Amino acid sequence: MKFHYPNGKKYVEATLPSKKPKAKPKQVSYSNRGMTLEEDINETNQFYLTFQKAVIHKKPTPVQIVDVHYPSRSAAVIKEAYFKQPSTTDYNGVFKGRYIDFEAKETKNKTSFPLQNFHEHQILHMESVHKQEGITFVLIRFSLSEEVFLLPYEALRVYWDRMAGGGRKSIKREEMEEKGFSIPLGLHPRVDYLKIVHQLYF
Amino acid sequence: MKFHYPNGKKYVEATLPSKKPKAKPKQVSYSNRGMTLEEDINETNQFYLTFQKAVIHKKPTPVQIVDVHYPSRSAAVIKEAYFKQPSTTDYNGVFKGRYIDFEAKETKNKTSFPLQNFHEHQILHMESVHKQEGITFVLIRFSLSEEVFLLPYEALRVYWDRMAGGGRKSIKREEMEEKGFSIPLGLHPRVDYLKIVHQLYF
Numbered sequence: 441m442k443f444h445y446p447n448g449k450k451y452v453e454a455t456l457p458s459k460k461p462k463a464k465p466k467q468v469s470y471s472n473r474g475m476t477l478e479e480d481i482n483e484t485n486q487f488y489l490t491f492q493k494a495v496i497h498k499k500p501t502p503v504q505i506v507d508v509h510y511p512s513r514s515a516a517v518i519k520e521a522y523f524k525q526p527s528t529t530d531y532n533g534v535f536k537g538r539y540i541d542f543e544a545k546e547t548k549n550k551t552s553f554p555l556q557n558f559h560e561h562q563i564l565h566m567e568s569v570h571k572q573e574g575i576t577f578v579l580i581r582f583s584l585s586e587e588v589f590l591l592p593y594e595a596l597r598v599y600w601d602r603m604a605g606g607g608r609k610s611i612k613r614e615e616m617e618e619k620g621f622s623i624p625l626g627l628h629p630r631v632d633y634l635k636i637v638h639q640l641y642f
Numbered sequence: 643m644k645f646h647y648p649n650g651k652k653y654v655e656a657t658l659p660s661k662k663p664k665a666k667p668k669q670v671s672y673s674n675r676g677m678t679l680e681e682d683i684n685e686t687n688q689f690y691l692t693f694q695k696a697v698i699h700k701k702p703t704p705v706q707i708v709d710v711h712y713p714s715r716s717a718a719v720i721k722e723a724y725f726k727q728p729s730t731t732d733y734n735g736v737f738k739g740r741y742i743d744f745e746a747k748e749t750k751n752k753t754s755f756p757l758q759n760f761h762e763h764q765i766l767h768m769e770s771v772h773k774q775e776g777i778t779f780v781l782i783r784f785s786l787s788e789e790v791f792l793l794p795y796e797a798l799r800v801y802w803d804r805m806a807g808g809g810r811k812s813i814k815r816e817e818m819e820e821k822g823f824s825i826p827l828g829l830h831p832r833v834d835y836l837k838i839v840h841q842l843y844f
Contacts, residue, residue: 495770497730500704503720518705521720528699532734534743537775539736568697573739 477546477581477588480630481531487629488535494634496533496540502526528565529576535634536642539574541566542633546581552610553580555603563600566593575641579623579633580616589620590636679748679783679790682832683733689831690737696836698735698742704728730767731778737836738844741776743768744835748783754812755782757805765802768795777843781825781835782818791822792838 478498488494507520529543543566545557558578569576576593591611598619599611621636680700690696709722731745745768747759760780771778778795793813800821801813823838 489770492770492773495767495774495776500702500726500728501707502702503705503707503723505703505705515724518720518723518725521705521723522717523720524702526702534741534771534774534776537741538739539741541736565697568691568694569736571694572697572736574697574736 475630477544477579477631481544481579481633484629484631484633485531485533488634494533494535494540496531496535498531499526499528525559525561527561529562535575535637538641539569539572540637541569541574541576542578544579544581546583548583549610550582550584551613553582553613553616554610555600556609558596558600563597567597570594575637577637579631580620582613586625588623588625588631588633589616590623590633590640591616591620592640595619677832679746679781679833683746683781683835686831686833686835687733687735690836696735696737696742698733698737700733701728701730727761727763729763731764737777737839740843741771741774742839743771743776743778744780746781746783748785750785751812752784752786753815755784755815755818756812757802758811760798760802765799769799772796777839779839781833782822784815788827790825790827790833790835791818792825792835792842793818793822794842797821 482498485494485496485498488496502524503518503521504524505518505521507518509517509519511517529541531544532539532541534540543558543562545553547553547557566576570593578591578593578596579588580591581588596611599615603609621640623631623633623636626632684700687696687698687700690698704726705720705723706726707720707723709720711719711721713719731743733746734741734743736742745760745764747755749755749759768778772795780793780795780798781790782793783790798813801817805811823842825833825835825838828834
């Protein structure tokens with residue numbers, strides 16, 4: 441995992457306001473740098489690891505390996521393999537002795553988050569973790585408004601069951617604002633989700 | 643993950659002792675059925691999951707994917723990929739709210755366990771987990787004697803540092819018996835390591 445300093449861009453000294461300032465000062469934007477949510481989370485986890493705040497990693501993509509070649513004098517080459525359905529969430533680890541387990545998804549929708557982004561086995565996995573008193577949640581980014589929410593598993597489960605009962609197949613933006621927790625975005629770390637985890641579960 | 647009942651072999655009714663009984667009754671052997679330690683642990687973890695004792699999974703093998711083909715109407719095929727060095731241990735999960743993290747290795751040696759079975763980054767990972775108050779250890783099987791030991795990270799670290807300081811490159815069998823904990827082997831689950839974890843850390 442590479443470690444990018446602040447945002448991977450050159451430092452440019454702040455300049456004076458241009459002669460034609462916009463009517464309203466533009467809000468500082470931290471996240472819209474073409475980074476995916478996954479990249480932001482990976483760098484946040486690297487920050488946590490470096491500063492000994494937590495040990496949280498993304499799991500490797502599960503792959504079914506069918507054929508491997510062993511060329512002499514060089515590394516083994518996988519020549520045929522297939523993507524497997526993951527049986528768990530993507531991220532897990534430890535924070536102050538407690539088990540942390542979550543999935544991260546982003547949507548370009550403005551008004552709702554489609555539940556089809558999750559698979560049933562992931563929900564079942566989170567249910568098992570929840571029963572074992574692990575801390576489990578999802579991180580959801582609305583890409584266009586650049587907002588990231590932490591939604592605890594218990595809340596997600598309510599919307600999942602609503603869909604299973606024939607109800608709407610998404611979580612409304614207002615519902616997310618009500619039941620989820622907006623994560624402060626920054627430069628370092630970018631998505632400081634443990635701040636919310638600490639408030640909610642400790 | 644498949645779920646094999648007891649040992650994957652047909653049930654055969656117990657027979658009366660043969661006419662020529664051996665001098666000493668043979669000790670019941672549970673583990674020497676050609677199963678690797680990894681297979682035994684995977685089935686043990688499946689048992690824990692089914693009976694809601696813990697949620698512990700093996701992480702997928704990390705692979706660097708270079709080339710993927712997308713044949714029409716069928717699944718994507720990975721055509722070129724390479725094995726990556728894992729940056730963590732192989733197993734992690736949650737048991738009664740606590741974070742569990744371990745590596746499993748077996749050796750055919752009779753008198754010692756070679757430390758080269760571990761990589762430095764795995765030791766560093768366990769150190770980070772230990773600092774976060776996670777529960778971390780290694781499971782070591784001496785294949786020939788069919789014994790499995792749980793060795794807590796703190797004890798492993800002492801032997802690792804001894805090697806780093808120029809000392810022996812292995813853990814003696816007697817040291818393992820002194821600092822490690824022998825795991826009871828059974829049919830279901832096969833390697834009940836949480837029994838020891840519960841005694842040691844709770």
